[in-house]
Amino acid sequence: MKGGDHVQIQIDPVSAAPIYQQIRDRVVEAVAAGDLTPGDQLASVRQLAVDFGINVATVAKAYDVLRNEGIIRTNHKSGSVIARGPGTAPADDAFVADWSARLATLLAEAVAQGLTDAAIIERSTAIVDDFSARRSTSDTAKDSPS
Amino acid sequence: MKGGDHVQIQIDPVSAAPIYQQIRDRVVEAVAAGDLTPGDQLASVRQLAVDFGINVATVAKAYDVLRNEGIIRTNHKSGSVIARGPGTAPADDAFVADWSARLATLLAEAVAQGLTDAAIIERSTAIVDDFSARRSTSDTAKDSPS
Amino acid sequence: MKGGDHVQIQIDPVSAAPIYQQIRDRVVEAVAAGDLTPGDQLASVRQLAVDFGINVATVAKAYDVLRNEGIIRTNHKSGSVIARGPGTAPADDAFVADWSARLATLLAEAVAQGLTDAAIIERSTAIVDDFSARRSTSDTAKDSPS
Amino acid sequence: MKGGDHVQIQIDPVSAAPIYQQIRDRVVEAVAAGDLTPGDQLASVRQLAVDFGINVATVAKAYDVLRNEGIIRTNHKSGSVIARGPGTAPADDAFVADWSARLATLLAEAVAQGLTDAAIIERSTAIVDDFSARRSTSDTAKDSPS
DNA sequence: GTGGTCTAGACCACA
DNA sequence: GTGGTCTAGACCACC
Structure with a gap:
């Protein structure tokens, strides 16, 4: 960059x-x-x-x-x-605990609003995979910039 | 109840x-x-x-x-x-869009802090499964109240 | 209070x-x-x-x-x-590491300025003991306020 | 040198x-x-x-x-x-006063963060002793340089 | 040029 | 009443 x-x-x-x-x-x-x-x-x-x-x-x-x-x-x-x-670096334990609580609340909101369990997991996986894929692309782009 | x-x-x-x-x-x-x-x-x-x-x-x-x-x-x-x-009722589209954005931010935080993709999905699945299991238990309890 | x-x-x-x-x-x-x-x-x-x-x-x-x-x-x-x-709560490891480094620099300053090792330890001990003593007094004061 | x-x-x-x-x-x-x-x-x-x-x-x-x-x-x-x-030369009084105040603040930070009095003194002593030991080694080295 | 500190004063959220 | 947010603008430290 x-x-x-x-x-x-x-x-x-x-x-x-x-x-x-x-x-x-x-x-x-x-x-x-x-x-x-x-x-x-x-x-x-x-x-x-x-x-x-x-x-x-x-x-x-x-x-x-x-x-x-x-x-x-x-x-x-x-x-x-x-x-x-x-x-x-690996994630800090205190962070994971706090983050998990926030995640639970956010996922509960989706459940309450009628999203199916499958849809929720699908959405989470899609987001994580998207980040992962973009990281790979970014790495390549940095190795051989346009 | x-x-x-x-x-x-x-x-x-x-x-x-x-x-x-x-x-x-x-x-x-x-x-x-x-x-x-x-x-x-x-x-x-x-x-x-x-x-x-x-x-x-x-x-x-x-x-x-x-x-x-x-x-x-x-x-x-x-x-x-x-x-x-x-x-x-099925979830509202507007809600899903807004919720997804908030989920993306929360998951991004975990990724940035060093949680692995697998750990993040594992955590999400565990939370959703927990809600699901408790719903089943609740239903049974309501069928045969004290 | x-x-x-x-x-x-x-x-x-x-x-x-x-x-x-x-x-x-x-x-x-x-x-x-x-x-x-x-x-x-x-x-x-x-x-x-x-x-x-x-x-x-x-x-x-x-x-x-x-x-x-x-x-x-x-x-x-x-x-x-x-x-x-x-x-x-017990002190966090990351804090102790950072704090120790700052302490080393501060003690080095005293050594360089001519304070004897004994004087430095004496001063440190006196400060810690003073805090400790005041904590005890405070506890007593709170148990039986004036 | x-x-x-x-x-x-x-x-x-x-x-x-x-x-x-x-x-x-x-x-x-x-x-x-x-x-x-x-x-x-x-x-x-x-x-x-x-x-x-x-x-x-x-x-x-x-x-x-x-x-x-x-x-x-x-x-x-x-x-x-x-x-x-x-x-x-012996340390200047004004320096000792200023230095002691800074030391008190630094030690207070450790106390507040949960380090025990013993751990604090142990750490201070270890640092001073380390400086002292290295000074002795240095002196010897200077007596018989390479 | 960078970021850090501080002021005076405003508006909003929470309870 | 509490704290949180933001603005406009100033001065200072670091490099």
């Missing part, structure tokens, strides 16, 4: 989710999909703020959350880079 | 999650697990508020969310009853 | 250390000394901001750091309360 | 700690461990900058901090040399 050529992120200003959360979510998804891999550079807080027409502090907060999650690492000189991704 | 004999719900007053959200989550999970089935009566807003020692408005908000989600239906005379559950 | 009767915290506005860091440090020290024990209420962000003549966001950031460290827990209704202290 | 034969220093360019701080920390630790003793020559600012591929100003700032701490002394002709170390 060349300098200044950052991954595209889309923000929805009318969404109920706070902007900083949306930025965080998009970055996490990009990491899962291999669009961002450990070492990749993120846009600077000022750059993103200008792009989205939002405040620097809002982007800074998003990066702060990602830093606390161990997803990115920040350095005054070189800005923020991805520090964690699939295969970097 | 007889009147006054309501499903047990646990609220954690010091949790970071808002109380109304906790109530909503517990109800949704109870529906998914078959502890609450369509037609079941919910405790009244005032009753729940007293039980938990919280504000009536907080419970009202929780019920309001559930109503907007179509999970419960409220009648001024007969109070609130479960209106939706597994098997009641 | 009665409501509104919060632990005294002193801030030095001319210190090189950021204000939010000073607040965080004072709270951590109060926890170590037993002046604040799990369950104790912290002053609200607005209250502290007024007391110190600083911005709400600055206090919020201090509390945010403490929350990320697991020292406090925040709840919309009841504000922030102490969630961790000596004896609450 | 002969000129040009300098102590090895490792810098982590992606660390959150500023580079000048890392240089300063490594030098202080080297002094505490006896790898650098009063009179030892430090690499020139330009030399270090080239070695690490960093800016000259960054190294200059690190040396500036060390100079203010009295650890090194710089002479335009002969460059920078170590001016202070264990045994050179």
Whole structure:
């Protein structure tokens, strides 16, 4: 990935989710999909703020959350880079416990709304497989860029 | 289920999650697990508020969310009853789209934190299976009440 | 500890250390000394901001750091309360590793500046013992308040 | 130690700690461990900058901090040399006061995070003893150089 | 140029 | 009343 050529992120200003959360979510998804891999550079807080027409502090907060999650690492000189991704390190136990509880609630919502068990598993598998496939494609793309 | 004999719900007053959200989550999970089935009566807003020692408005908000989600239906005379559950009606397309997006974000978080694809699917399947198994048990229990 | 009767915290506005860091440090020290024990209420962000003549966001950031460290827990209704202290939970391995490195640097500084090994250990022991003694006194005080 | 034969220093360019701080920390630790003793020559600012591929100003700032701490002394002709170390001079009172405060904060952090008093003292003693042992080894090595 | 800190003041969510 | 979010704009540290 060349300098200044950052991954595209889309923000929805009318969404109920706070902007900083949306930025965080998009970055996490990009990491899962291999669009961002450990070492990749993120846009600077000022750059993103200008792009989205939002405040620097809002982007800074998003990066702060990602830093606390161990997803990115920040350095005054070189800005923020991805520090964690699939295969970097095994998941933390405390994280798994918390995450599982949130997953249970989300899956319960689908069950209650009438999705069949099969449909729910199918959907989950499809999402995970999609991430996996895109990671493979990304790797190839990085080996032989266009 | 007889009147006054309501499903047990646990609220954690010091949790970071808002109380109304906790109530909503517990109800949704109870529906998914078959502890609450369509037609079941919910405790009244005032009753729940007293039980938990919280504000009536907080419970009202929780019920309001559930109503907007179509999970419960409220009648001024007969109070609130479960209106939706597994098997009641096929899931709405709009819901599926929104839910899938949230699921993708949650699964992406796990991938980024180092959980393997297999572990993620295994966890999801276990949760869905657990709900399914508890629904079967619940049905049997209702066929032969104490 | 009665409501509104919060632990005294002193801030030095001319210190090189950021204000939010000073607040965080004072709270951590109060926890170590037993002046604040799990369950104790912290002053609200607005209250502290007024007391110190600083911005709400600055206090919020201090509390945010403490929350990320697991020292406090925040709840919309009841504000922030102490969630961790000596004896609450064993230390995390990752924390110990990071902390040890910082300790090594700080002790090296003393050695380089001419403090004898004995003086360094004496100072460390005195500090830890002081915290320990104050914790005991605090416990007694809370059992039989004035 | 002969000129040009300098102590090895490792810098982590992606660390959150500023580079000048890392240089300063490594030098202080080297002094505490006896790898650098009063009179030892430090690499020139330009030399270090080239070695690490960093800016000259960054190294200059690190040396500036060390100079203010009295650890090194710089002479335009002969460059920078170590001016202070264990045994050179008793510690300054003002330094001890400031250092003790920082130590108290760091130890408080460990107490709050659940380390036992014994573990904290054990860790501190181990670090000081390690420095002490390495100083002895260093002295011997200097008595009978290769 | 990068990110970090802080202010003053606004609006919203929660209870 | 509590805390959370966001803005506009400033200053500082690092490199």
